[in-house]
Amino acid sequence: MHAIGIDIGGTKIAGAVVDQLGSIVASERVATPAGDSALLEDAVVQMIDSLRAGADEEIVAIGVAAAGFVDAAQSTVYYAPNIDWRNEPFREKLEARVGTAVVVDNDANAAGWAEFRFGAGRLVSDMVMLTIGTGVGGAIVAGDRLFRGGFGAGAELGHLRVVPDGLACGCGQRGCIEQYGSGRALLRMANEIADAGGIGQALARARTEHGGLDGRLVGGLIESGDDGAVAALRQLGSWLGQAAASLSAVLDPQRFVFGGGVAIAGELLLEPIRAAYRDHLPARGYHPEPDFVIAELVNDAGVVGAADLARVWVAEHA
Numbered sequence: 001m002h003a004i005g006i007d008i009g010g011t012k013i014a015g016a017v018v019d020q021l022g023s024i025v026a027s028e029r030v031a032t033p034a035g036d037s038a039l040l041e042d043a044v045v046q047m048i049d050s051l052r053a054g055a056d057e058e059i060v061a062i063g064v065a066a067a068g069f070v071d072a073a074q075s076t077v078y079y080a081p082n083i084d085w086r087n088e089p090f091r092e093k094l095e096a097r098v099g100t101a102v103v104v105d106n107d108a109n110a111a112g113w114a115e116f117r118f119g120a121g122r123l124v125s126d127m128v129m130l131t132i133g134t135g136v137g138g139a140i141v142a143g144d145r146l147f148r149g150g151f152g153a154g155a156e157l158g159h160l161r162v163v164p165d166g167l168a169c170g171c172g173q174r175g176c177i178e179q180y181g182s183g184r185a186l187l188r189m190a191n192e193i194a195d196a197g198g199i200g201q202a203l204a205r206a207r208t209e210h211g212g213l214d215g216r217l218v219g220g221l222i223e224s225g226d227d228g229a230v231a232a233l234r235q236l237g238s239w240l241g242q243a244a245a246s247l248s249a250v251l252d253p254q255r256f257v258f259g260g261g262v263a264i265a266g267e268l269l270l271e272p273i274r275a276a277y278r279d280h281l282p283a284r285g286y287h288p289e290p291d292f293v294i295a296e297l298v299n300d301a302g303v304v305g306a307a308d309l310a311r312v313w314v315a316e317h318a
Contacts, residue, residue: 002057003314005307006044007107008066010034010082015047016300017055018307022118024300026054037084045097052098061101063310064090065110065302072152074103074313101317103310107302109155111295112139113146114305115257119296124254128247129295130157130240132260132269135170136178140251146309158182162243180239183215183262189232190218199227215261222265233265234272241276248290249282259295266294 001020006013009032016027028047033039044064052059068080075091077083094102112121112129116139121127125144131137138157140147148154158178159171166175179185190213194203203226206217221229244256256273263269270292281287297304 001311002055002059003307003311004048004051004059004062005110005303005305005310006047006062006064007110007302007306008032008040008044008064008083009107009302010067013040013043013047014299014303015044015051016303016307017051017059018304020311022114022304022308024304025056026051027303032083034083037088040083041090041093041097044094048094048098048100052100059100061103061307061310061314062094062098063110063306063308064094064102064104065107065306066090066104067107069153070104070106070109072148072150074105074152074309077104078153101310101314103306103313105306105309106155108137108139109146109148110303110305110309111137111259111297111301112141112155112257112305113309114297114301115139115259115295116141116146117308118304119301120257120293121255124291126251126253127255127257128157128244128251128253129257129259130181130244131295132182132236132240132258132262134183136176136182137260140253142251142253157243157247160243160246162239162246177239177243181236181243183260185239186218186232186236186262187213187215189235190229193228193232199231201228202226203228203232219261219264222268230268233262233268236262237269237272238276240269241273241278242280244273244277244292245280245282248277248287253290255291255293257293257295259298259301263294270294 017025069078077088115121127141129139136158163175167179169176193200
């Protein structure tokens, strides 16, 4: 019951043969020809052919994960921000070329499903995952089923509004959690603390020495326990905790899973998330509280989740 998972990112395409237990049997990576949809399709087909040729067992399905809006039929990509896709019937095109069942899904959905099935979300039936990278991605599992919404574009959790008339977001609205709980937001907060002096002195020095702050520099200072960098992380965690409390009022998950580059901070991130969650949870004391954990599969979540979603689709439609 092996399946192939393909994770299409803005800069790279990752592919893997994945078994039914979520283990990667073989994998490949190539650069993404993001500006040319025909070349991108060719690159995916070549990767599938290569992975299939080296597989010891039959490939029962192929799953593709990509950033963007995918329809509820897991077939057409309405819109992909980093790829030249607009209403792209990618499933139909791939199936015609590879002769195997193909399923297309959002990359955050794929990563969240992988964590639910094989990682930090296993053993619960209801889970929310927030991926804290350059932006904020999300996935929802409710009653053991991945939630996509009526049109397939649900669970865009990064665009939950937390500040009325707040910071402008790339989605066209203001005050989205993506502007307060992302890696980009962490850098903004770190720069503000550096500007203020005091506990921001180490941040200010690093900024001067390197010509600016980036995730690596701020992450290193967080790891070393610098007061200013940790304060920025606590601000970020507080916003994420507030968002989690709002999500709990609607979804009532048993577990929140946090992934992405910022989640490397582990308990330093989770502690302020838990504190803010409790401060903003409706009916606190009478509402069961979920677990807050760090994702386990890291960079493999996209390909593992895409492969397993394809395997599940084939089993349900057999």
